[in-house]
Amino acid sequence: MSGPSHDTILRAASRPFGEREYRAVTVRDIAAEAGVSAALVMKLFVSKEKLFAAVQPDESLLAELNVPTSELGGALVFRVLIRRERGIQEPWANIPFAVLDSPNPEAARADTCERYLAAIAHLIGDGSADRRFAATVTALMIGFGESVQPWTCLAPGLLTN
Structure with a gap:
């Protein structure tokens, strides 16, 4: 699934995950950074672990x-x-x-x-x-x-x- 919200969340998640430990980053932090709701983050990525994996270098x-x-x-x-x-x-x-x-x-x-x-x-x-x-x-x-x-x-x- 890809779209403006999906891509916005990925870009927003890369900063906190790049600056802090995985455990120190919350879905709410990422949602706030992206300007979307935490519910949308979970709907699109299912879990923080899957979002973390999606923003990692590949x-x-x-x-x-x-x-x-x-x-x-x-x-x-x-x-x-x-x-x-x-x-x-x-x-x-x-x-x-x-x-x-x-x-x-x-x-x-x-x-x-x-x-x-x-x-x-x-x-x-x-x-x-x-x-x-x-x-x-x-x-x-x-x-x-x-x-x-x-x-x-x-x-x-x-x-x-």
């Missing part, structure tokens, strides 16, 4: 990459730098926090790991049983997503000048 951040394999690394890095420069929340940096803060961290870790590894493996053509190349790329992107923040704030306009 492998769709890889879906729009339409570059030759030889340019994938550069394209991934460029996207992180552009998001940082524009002050947009960085999904790669949020992955570990989303997993740790979820109501069921072990299940969230397994699900997130499988989704990202499958997406990266498909993207880079890693058909190995253990997907070690995909695991390496995923780990590097998560680390890069988190570590690049101090550098872009020290050099604003790095990518546009």
